[in-house]
Amino acid sequence: QCFEAVLSRRADEPFDDDREHLLAAELHFTLQSLYVQALSSLRTQVVGCGRSPPHKEKSPAAAASPECTPGETAARVAAIKEMQRSHAATCVARLELTSPPPRVLSVAAAYALSEKEAVALTLLVLQRSHRTALFSGCLGSDSFEADQALLPALLCDASSLELAAFYDEERPHIKEGIIHVDEDYSSRQTASLSFEACDAIVNGLRAEARPDSYRRPYLVPGSSGVEGEAAAARTRAEAKRVKLDRLRLKLSGTKLLMALDSLEGAP
Incomplete structure (x- = not known):
């Protein structure tokens, strides 16, 4: 349902805000994940695979089988690829506006x-802030989880x-702790975005x-009605400021801080 809102937008419409842009990026990565998995299945x-023989096309007698044939899987791969192409073209046009x-x-x-x-940075942002179960499910599938x-x-x-250049310890985004890179015993590197950087972005x-703060709003003791709600609003605003x-x-x-301050006109 979230993705329907993105898919309904035209190429001649700018993104409404950062939230919509990130949702469009989330759809991009979801489609790419589905494409990779479908291609692997094909x-x-x-x-x-291993000792398993190649798939044979269904005979007429087995046409009711729920298992996809190579031809059916290839059609799905092509359909997902076309969705990717269309969505990417729309996003490029909307970003220009x-x-x-x-x-x-x-x-x-x-x-x-x-x-x-920049695409990798967007992926790191979404790994901490995605909004759809489909995105989470795709990235947590057997194809990627291992x-x-x-x-x-x-x-x-x-x-x-x-990726090695992106993870280089001399790059400013690594030195400043915006992106953390971990390396295992086999020298494989995995990156994650700091919670503070993700929050700011x-x-x-x-x-x-x-x-608002994730804490439940509360009324000031001894207050009630409109006065109590106003006091609670002030408390929430102060918590947000802190x-x-x-x-x-x-x-x-x-x-990162300088870029966002400049973007949002902060003193």
Whole structure:
């Protein structure tokens, strides 16, 4: 249902806000994940896997079988690829009309990220902030769960060399702690975005536009009615301000903070 709102938009309409842009990006990665998995299924059917022989086309007597034939799987692969192409073209056209640019792209520009690195940054943002169960299910499937290090390569169309450059410890986004890189005993690297960076990119740095504290709102003891609601609103606003101040402190001195302040017109 979330994706329906994105799919209903035309190429001549700019993105309404960062939230809509991230949802469109979430659809992009979901389609890419489905494409990779469908292509893997087709390969297994055509060439076999391990001791399993290649799939044979159904005989007329077995036409009611729920298992897809290679031809049916190939048709699904082609359909998903066409959806990818159409969605990508629409997003490119809409981005050209969107001003100011989405926060995640402004941050990517501030760190001089390449186009593929900007896509990888967007993926890292969505791994912490996605909104659909389909996205979560696709990235948690057997195709990816066994080796999370494969995700950027498969979903961002990035080579090992390009990812190594993105994870280089001398890059500003690594030095500043915006992106954390872990390396296992076999030298495979996995990256994650800091919670503070994700919060700033997703919610911005304007107090009035940020969500309320996750704590339940409460009334000031001894107050009730309109007066009590007003006091509770002031309490929520103060909690939001304190949380934002802490976030800015943790991000102080980073290119991310400067980029978002510049984007949102902060002093």
